[in-house]
Amino acid sequence: MHVTHLSLSDFRSYAAVELPLEGGVSALIGPNGQGKTNLVEAIGYVASLSSHRVPADAPLVRIGAPRAVIRTAIAKAGRDSLVELEITPGAANRARVNRAPVPRPREVLGMLRTVLFAPEDLGLVKGDPDGRRRFTDDLLVARAPRFAGVRAEVERVLKQRNALLKSAGASIRSGRGDVRTLDVWDSHLATAGAELLAGRLHLVHLLQPLVRQAYREVSGGQGEARIDYRSSLGEDITVDTPPAERSRDLLAARMLEALARVRPRELERGVSLVGPHRDDLVLQLDFGGTQPSPGGSGALVPAKGYASHGESWSYALALRLASYELLRADTSGDGDGEPVLILDDVFAELDTGRRRRLAELVAGAEQVLITAAVPDDVPQLLEGARIDVMGGEVRRVR
Amino acid sequence: MYEGVVQDLIDELGRLPGVGPKSAQRIAFHLLQSDPVDVRRLVSALTEVTEKVRFCSVCGNVSADDLCRICRDERRDVSVLCVVEEPKDVVAIEKTREFRGRYHVLGGAISPIEGVGPDDLRIKELLTRLADGAIGEIILATDPNLEGEATATYLARLLKPLGLRVTRLASGLPVGGDLEYADELTLGRAFEGRRLLDV
Numbered sequence: 027m028h029v030t031h032l033s034l035s036d037f038r039s040y041a042a043v044e045l046p047l048e049g050g051v052s053a054l055i056g057p058n059g060q061g062k063t064n065l066v067e068a069i070g071y072v073a074s075l076s077s078h079r080v081p082a083d084a085p086l087v088r089i090g091a092p093r094a095v096i097r098t099a100i101a102k103a104g105r106d107s108l109v110e111l112e113i114t115p116g117a118a119n120r121a122r123v124n125r126a127p128v129p130r131p132r133e134v135l136g137m138l139r140t141v142l143f144a145p146e147d148l149g150l151v152k153g154d155p156d157g158r159r160r161f162t163d164d165l166l167v168a169r170a171p172r173f174a175g176v177r178a179e180v181e182r183v184l185k186q187r188n189a190l191l192k193s194a195g196a197s198i199r200s201g202r203g204d205v206r207t208l209d210v211w212d213s214h215l216a217t218a219g220a221e222l223l224a225g226r227l228h229l230v231h232l233l234q235p236l237v238r239q240a241y242r243e244v245s246g247g248q249g250e251a252r253i254d255y256r257s258s259l260g261e262d263i264t265v266d267t268p269p270a271e272r273s274r275d276l277l278a279a280r281m282l283e284a285l286a287r288v289r290p291r292e293l294e295r296g297v298s299l300v301g302p303h304r305d306d307l308v309l310q311l312d313f314g315g316t317q318p319s320p321g322g323s324g325a326l327v328p329a330k331g332y333a334s335h336g337e338s339w340s341y342a343l344a345l346r347l348a349s350y351e352l353l354r355a356d357t358s359g360d361g362d363g364e365p366v367l368i369l370d371d372v373f374a375e376l377d378t379g380r381r382r383r384l385a386e387l388v389a390g391a392e393q394v395l396i397t398a399a400v401p402d403d404v405p406q407l408l409e410g411a412r413i414d415v416m417g418g419e420v421r422r423v424r
Numbered sequence: 425m426y427e428g429v430v431q432d433l434i435d436e437l438g439r440l441p442g443v444g445p446k447s448a449q450r451i452a453f454h455l456l457q458s459d460p461v462d463v464r465r466l467v468s469a470l471t472e473v474t475e476k477v478r479f480c481s482v483c484g485n486v487s488a489d490d491l492c493r494i495c496r497d498e499r500r501d502v503s504v505l506c507v508v509e510e511p512k513d514v515v516a517i518e519k520t521r522e523f524r525g526r527y528h529v530l531g532g533a534i535s536p537i538e539g540v541g542p543d544d545l546r547i548k549e550l551l552t553r554l555a556d557g558a559i560g561e562i563i564l565a566t567d568p569n570l571e572g573e574a575t576a577t578y579l580a581r582l583l584k585p586l587g588l589r590v591t592r593l594a595s596g597l598p599v600g601g602d603l604e605y606a607d608e609l610t611l612g613r614a615f616e617g618r619r620l621l622d623v
Contacts, residue, residue: 130607172608182570190536207534207542210578214570 027102027139027362028393029069036091037113038064045420049101051389051410053396054420062397062415066142066368068096069395072109073140073365074164075119075131075174084115100138103362109134135171139365141350143372147342151309151329158307165233165349166225168365169356173225179218184298187211192296212285215301220278222302223257227272230255230307231265236348244347244383245340250312252326253345258304259284309341339376343384350391367394373403381405430456482553484529484546486511494518494526501525506563507550507579509533509572513565525563528553533571534578542578550579554586561589568595 032045039061054062063079067086070078077086087094093114100107110122111131121131128134149157166173190211234253241251257263259280263272284300285292292299309329329341349365356363367388373381373396385405388394398404401412412424425431430452438448455463479485480492487493494500494514504525508514514527530545553559562583566572576592583590596614597606606614 129605132607175607175609179570186536186570186574190541193536193539194541206581207536207578209581210534210574211536213577214574 027100027364028366029098029138029395030101030106031097031099032065032069033097034065034068035095036088037068037094037096038086038088039418040064041088041091041418043418043420045413046422047393047395048411049393051394051396051408053398053401053404053408053410053412054415055398055401055404055412056415058399060415061418063370065415065420066370066395066397069098069138069366070140070142070368071113072096072098072111072134073138074168075111075135076164078142078144078146078370082115083113083119086113087115098138102137103360105360107137109137132171132174135167135174136359139168139353139363140368141346141353141365142368142370143343143346144370145372145375147346147372148338148375150345151333151338151341155306158309159303159305161345162226162229162307163222165352166222166229168349168353169229170225173222176218176221176225180215180222180302183211183214183218184301184303187215187298188296191292191298208289212282215298216278216281216285219281219301220274223259223263223277223281223305224272224274226302226305227255227257227263227265227267228269232352233348234265236351237344240347240351240387241340241344243387244343244380245337246379246383248313248337250314251329251341251344252310252312254308254310256306256308258300258302309345311337311341336377336380339380343372343380347387350388364392367391369394369396371397371399373398373405382407479529482549483527484511484531484549485514485527499524502558503560504563505553505559505561506565508565509567509575513567517565523563525561530566530575533566533575535571545575547579547582551582554583554588559588561591564590564592568593 028049029047032043032047034040034043034045036042043065045065054065056062067077067079071086077083080086093112096111096113098109100109108122108124110125111134112120114120119131121128121134123134123137150161163173163177167177187208190208194207230253237251237253241249253265255263255265259277263277263280281300288299298304310326311329311333313325313327329338333341350367354364369384369388373384376384382405385407389407394408394410396404396408411422414421414423426434433455434445434448434452437443437451438445440448443451455466476488477486478488478490480487480495481490482495483492485492485494489496501524504523505528506517506523506525507528507530508517509530509532511529514529517523517527528546528550530547530550532540532545534540534542534545562579564576564579566575580590580592594617596610596617597603603611
C-alpha cells in the first residue's frame with residue numbers, strides 16, 4: 027500500500043497544506059522547525075490513531091484552531107480509499123472512510139499501515155519497559171486491530187483497580203472493607219490481561235527470528251540479537267512456551283493465582299503488581315564468545331547497559347525492520363499488508379556503514395518517506411522524489 | 425459575558441448534562457424571548473419536581489409517593505426482579521412491555537475512580553427485599569460497559585449462594601442492523617451468547 031495524497035487543515039504548524047505523493051522514495055528536505063516531521067506524523071497518526079511524538083492530541087491542533095483534519099488517500103491492493111480524521115482535543119475524534127462517517131475512529135485502523143523510524147527509537151533499547159510495551163502493542167494492533175479494544179479494556183480495568191487499591195486498601199487491611207469488590211476487578215483483569223498477554227507472546231514468537239535476521243544485516247556481523255518476553259506471572263512463561271500451554275484460559279487462571287499471591291503487597295502499596303502492564307520485552311545480545319561475558323556463565327547480555335551506542339542503534343533499527351517484515355508478510359484482509367516506511371530524521375544519527383546497510387534494506391519497499399535537514403543526509407541509493415519543506419510550504423523540486 | 429442575571433442563567437444551564445456553553449446561551453435567549461406564561465410553566469414544573477418527587481422506598485425509582493407506580497401495581501409478577509443502574513433504565517425496559525416483574529434501582533455502578541463502592545449503591549436494600557423468599561429470579565440489567573459488568577459480577581457472586589436464579593441480559597447484535605457493521609467485541613459476545621434455534 028502507499029499514500030497518494032496527504033491534506034492537512036490546522037494540523038500542527040499547518041493551516042492548510044496539500045501534498046501529492048507516489049510510490050517509491052520521497053524525501054522531505056528542509057531546515058529544522060519547518061514542518062517536515064509534522065507531515066509524516068500525520069500519516070503515522072492515520073495508521074495508529076496516535077502520534078509518535080506526544081501522548082495527547084492537544085499539541086496536534088494548530089494553536090488557536092478548534093480542531094485538526096487529516097485526509098489521506100491510500101492506494102491498497104489496487105483500490106483507492108480516502109480516510110479522513112478530525113481531531114478535537116477534549117472531545118471524541120471523528121472519522122470518515124470514502125466520505126462516509128464510521129461509528130468509531132477505531133474502524134480506520136488497518137486501512138493504512140506504517141512503520142516509523144525516528145530518533146526516539148533509541149529509547150526502545152536504552153529506555154524504560156513502557157516504551158517497549160508500547161512498541162509491542164502498537165504492532166499487535168497494526169496486525170490485528172481488535173487488540174485496540176483489548177488494550178483499552180486492560181487500561182480501564184487497571185485504572186479502576188488501582189483506584190480501588192488506593193482508596194480501599196486501608197479499610198480492607200483493617201478488616202472493615204469489602205474484599206469481594208477486589209475479586210471482581212481481579213477477574214476482569216485476568217480475562218482482559220490474559221488476552222493481551224497471549225497476543226503479545228504470539229507476536230514476539232513471530233518477531234524473534236525476524237529481529238535476529240535484521241540485526242545481522244544492519245550491524246554487519248557483530249553479535250546476535252535475541253528478543254524475549256518477560257511476564258510478571260513467572261519465568262516459565264516465555265515465547266518458547268508451546269501455544270497449548272499459553273492459551274487465554276490458562277493464562278487467565280495463572281493471572282488469578284498470581285493476583286491472589288500478591289494481594290497483601292498490592293493493598294500495602296496501592297498499585298496493581300501483576301499483569302501485562304508489568305511485563306517487558308527483553309532485548310539481549312549474544313556475543314558468542316567473541317567478547318568476555320559478564321558473570322562468565324553465558325554470552326547473552328542485556329542490550330540495555332551493555333550495548334554500545336552503535337549496537338543500540340542497530341537493535342532499534344532491527345526492531346523496526348522486523349516489524350516491517352512481519353506486516354509485509356501478513357496477507358490477511360485484502361492481501362496487501364505492506365506498510366509505508368517512514369524514516370524520520372534517522373540517517374543523520376547513523377554512521378556510514380549502518381546508513382548504507384539500512385538504505386539497502388529499505389530501497390525495495392513500496393513507499394519510503396524520508397525526512398532530512400540537508401539533502402546529503404539521504405543516501406544516494408535512496409534517490410527519488412524530492413520535496414522541499416520551508417516555512418509551512420511544500421514544493422516538489424524533483 | 426452578559427449582564428448579571430442573564431449570565432447567571434447561562435451558567436446554571438451550562439451545568440446541566442449534555443449542555444455546552446453555546447447551547448446554554450441559545451436556551452437562555454430562547455427563554456428570554458418566549459411567552460412569560462410558557463416560562464412560568466417551566467418554573468413551576470421545576471419547583472414541583474424539587475418539592476414533590478422522591479424515590480420509591482422499595483425499589484429506588486423516582487416516584488410521586490412513598491411507593492412508585494410499579495411497586496404499587498398488584499398485577500406485577502413479584503417473583504422476578506430486574507436490577508438496573510438508574511431510573512431511566514426502568515423507563516427504557518418498561519417501553520419494551522416485555523417485562524412484568526418489578527425493579528430495583530441501584531443508583532449507579534461500582535466505579536472506584538469515582539469513589540463508588542458497593543456500599544454506595546442500594547445493595548443492602550436489595551438483600552432486604554430478598555429476605556422473604558418471594559423472589560425467585562434476579563435479572564441483572566446493568567449497562568454492558570466495564571463498570572456495569574463489574575457490578576453484575578459482584579452481585580452475581582453475592583446472590584448465587586442464596587440459591588436464586590441469577591441471569592444477565594444478553595449482549596449482542598442490534599435488531600435491524602447489519603452484521604458487517606458490528607464491532608468485534610459485540611460480535612464476539614454475540615457468538616458467545618448464541619442459542620439453539622427452535623424450529
